[in-house]
Amino acid sequence: MKLNIAVLSGDGIGPEVTKEAIKTLKAIAQEFDHTFNFKSASVGAIAIDETGEPLPDATLDLCKHSDAVLFGAIGDPKYDNNPNAKVRPEQGLLKLRKELGLYANIRPVKAYDMLLSQSPLKEENIKGTDISIYRELTGGIYFGEKQLSEDGNIASDLCEYSREEIERITHLAFKAAQTRQKKVTLVDKANVLETSRLWRNVVKQVAEDYPDVVLDFLFVDNAAMQLILNPKQFDVILTENMFGDIISDEASVIGGSIGLLASASVGDKHAMFEPIHGSYPQATGKGIANPIASILSAAMLLDHFELHEEAEMVREAVEKSLQLEITTPDLNSKNNTITTSKVGDFIEDFINNPK
Amino acid sequence: MKLNIAVLSGDGIGPEVTKEAIKTLKAIAQEFDHTFNFKSASVGAIAIDETGEPLPDATLDLCKHSDAVLFGAIGDPKYDNNPNAKVRPEQGLLKLRKELGLYANIRPVKAYDMLLSQSPLKEENIKGTDISIYRELTGGIYFGEKQLSEDGNIASDLCEYSREEIERITHLAFKAAQTRQKKVTLVDKANVLETSRLWRNVVKQVAEDYPDVVLDFLFVDNAAMQLILNPKQFDVILTENMFGDIISDEASVIGGSIGLLASASVGDKHAMFEPIHGSYPQATGKGIANPIASILSAAMLLDHFELHEEAEMVREAVEKSLQLEITTPDLNSKNNTITTSKVGDFIEDFINNPK
Ligand SMILES: [Mg+2]
Ligand SMILES: [Mg+2]
Structure with missing residues (x-):
């Protein structure tokens, strides 16, 4: 397969971890005889410094003409x-996200057995947790009209949703549930918010197309508790933009390290893959950034193009590195000298010399 | 002291647990020679059934003419x-809350040593946790204009804040911090929301009046993680209405039982005290509802009127009941026959016969 991949590595540790994801994809291309072309462009604070804009036109243009975007952090x-x-x-x-029409953010949250002891939660509560969170990404309060009164004393943000915005991600969530445990939990605040009541109405209607999937509802404040009390109760969680931001970051602590968590943002035409962690400026340039989340986001990219065998090999390489503790200091109890690039080298080597 | 207390016990287990709080306050009145007059009124689903309104005028009137409101659940x-x-x-x-001008919701979150093993979090992570969450209660998206288009396809909710709404709760939070660990953490989403940016500006200005208190900032999605990763880092958390709803419910799991958590909602003229748990309709009438949160909300009421010795005696009685496992089945590993009213009887007896 030939893929043109736009690389937007961004700020802080973004470039360091993305470099290892590219190393991984190049190893896969060599081993499986694919052609992956990488083109880089700037985004975030570094783009502001260079051009005055956080998303320069040239960057957006590159993304629109690529098959996928590999994103770092900003x-x-x-x-x-x-x-x-x-x-x-x-x-x-x-x-x-808006320009590429990436309306669904997908975040797998999994408790890896070998990292259970690193979790802040008790092991017996989390062992076996396997959640996929579907967060609406282009609507809601983050994109609504913002106002600040002239005297600077009153501010407002508008949260708005349309039936269509809700329907399209709901279909994705239910389709995913059909391949999993066949349960969708809608997280909302329907006892207070008009937008949440629209979500409930629309999701209930869409659910009729998927009679094999169970739908239930949870208020967002209760969901914030249930994720900690009993995360194993969840299969697919579906929610609006801001609730998804909060809930998915909260869920990210379950597995013991956000350095492991990848995400996909998909729309009808484009798709972007990125680690969920931020730009951690304080770690920049020290060689201590964990590249696994970025490498696993490359695996999600492969899956997106139905290169499942390739994706599986990347995940195997990652599991092997965890087993052998070929990991950066954040996960390593024995050795704090293994750098970001050494982890990438191990993954590359595993792919090029499969056992 | 003479206090007129409005009792709004509400729905589900509300009446059962509130009864034990009243029992407690009556014991305190007898022991310390106070006069507490209790008058009841209906609120919530039961009030809808009776009058068609969730807050009948007579109920509101009673509250406005009382010194404090003891609330159950709805x-x-x-x-x-x-x-x-x-x-x-x-x-x-x-x-x-709006009519009584209760603009600040205060929620203590404490990890009781004797209940550490009940927490879903690892004990070493939570031991010593002592947080006080100040949630703005009458502004923001829960109260903003709501719209649904005529065709039912577009819904919206408006989040709005004024400088004044932010200032008054910020002063309360900083004053509380001065009596505690002298740290306030503002939880917001200032990288995206205009209202959050107003919060940051106003809180920074108010903070100048409290040079002995350290102010820091945390985005709400990060806060949702940090509360689980390292709750001991927090002293006073200050936040807007919806973020406070989510964050404070999430924090409620730290101590191992929300059956223990009380709250106060205060304004310039009125104050209301209630357990944080809901109406748990499935437990209604079974005698299994834990009354401790309601009883501790009565202790917060006593503190509010500077009856600190009295409040302390209630808390001692509660700690004793936990030590002796005179507790409802949710907290009791040995005996599942101790009812809601038996717990209240023990507290009453402890107060009337202090050791
Ligand atoms: Mg986030
Ligand atoms: Mg709540």
Whole structure:
């Protein structure tokens, strides 16, 4: 297969971890005789520094003409703590998702047996957890109209959803559930919010097309508790943008390391793959960033193009590295000298010399 | 002291647990020679059944003319799962908070040593956790304008905040921090939301009046992770209404039982005290509801009127009941026959016969 992959490695540790994902994909291309072409472009704080824009036109154009986007991380503290900054790195990511029509963010959350002891949760509560969170990504309050009164004393954000926005991701979630444990939990706040009541109505209607899937409902505040009390109760979680942001980050602690968690953002025409962790500026350039999430996002990319055998080999290589503790210091109890690139080298070597 | 206390016990297990809180307050009144007058009124689903309104005028009137409100719980599944219901029990609580000007919800989250083993989190991570969450209660998206298009295809909710709404709760949070570990963490989403940026600006300005208190900031998605990864890092958490709803319910799992957690909702003129748990209709009438949260909310009521010795005696009685496992089945490993009212009897007896 020939794939043109846009590489947007971004800020902080983004470039370091993305480099290892590319190393992995190149090894896969060599081993399975594919042609993967990589083209890089800037996004985030580094793009603001270079062009004044968090998502330069050239970057967006590259993404639109690529088969997939491999994304690193964005964000820089010089923007986070300045409430008056006019341009923010995160706007680049929000705009990219919108422009590419990436309306669904998919986050697998899995408790790896070999890392159970690293979890802040008790092992017996989490062993076997396997959740897939479907978060709506281009609607809701993050994209609604924002206002600040002239005197600076009143601010507002509008949360808006249409039937169509809800329907398309709901179909994806139910289709995924059909290949899993056949359960969808809609997380909302239908006892208070009009948008949540629309979600319930629409999701109930879509559910009629999937009689083999059980649908249930959970208020977001209760869901925030249940994820910690009993995460094994969940199969597919479906939710709106902001609730999904909070709930999926909360769920990310279950497995013991967010350095392992990948995500996909998909639309009807485009798809983007990225680690869920941020740009961790304090770790930049030290060789300590864990590249596994970025490498697993490359595996999700392979799966997206139905290269399942290839994806499976990447995941095997990752599991092997965890078993042998060929891991960065965040996961390594014995050796704190294994760098980001050494982990990538091990994965590359495993793929090129499969046992 | 003479206090007129409005009792709004509400739905589900509300009446059962509130009865034990009243028993406790009566014992305190007798022991310390106070006069507490209790008057009851209906709220929630039961009030809808009786009057068509979740907060009848007579109930609101009683509350306005009382020194404090002792609240039970509201909610009934026949409304929760009907997105087309015009009147909802929760509207009663929302309206009451608004009408009484209860703009700050205060939730202590404490890990009791004797219950550490009940927590879903690892004991070493939570031992010593002592957080006080200040949630803004009358603004934000829960109260903003709601719209549903005529064809039912587009819904919206408006999140709005004014400088004044932010200032008044911020002062309460900083004053509380001065009596604690002198740290306030503002939880927001200032990288995306205009309202969050207003919160940051206003809170930074108010913080200048409290030079002995350290202020830091956390995005709500990160906060949802940090509460599980390292809850001991927090002292006072300050946040807007919806984030506070999610974060404080999430935090409630830390201590191992939400049956223990009380809350206060305060304004400039009125104050209300309630357990944080819901109406648990499935437990109603079985004598298994844990009354401790309601009893501890009575202790917060006593503290509010500076009856600190009295409040401390209630808390001692509660700790004693936990030590001796005079507890309802949810907390009892040895005996599942101790009922709601037996726990209240023990607390009453402890107060009337202090050791
Ligand atoms: Mg997030
Ligand atoms: Mg809640």
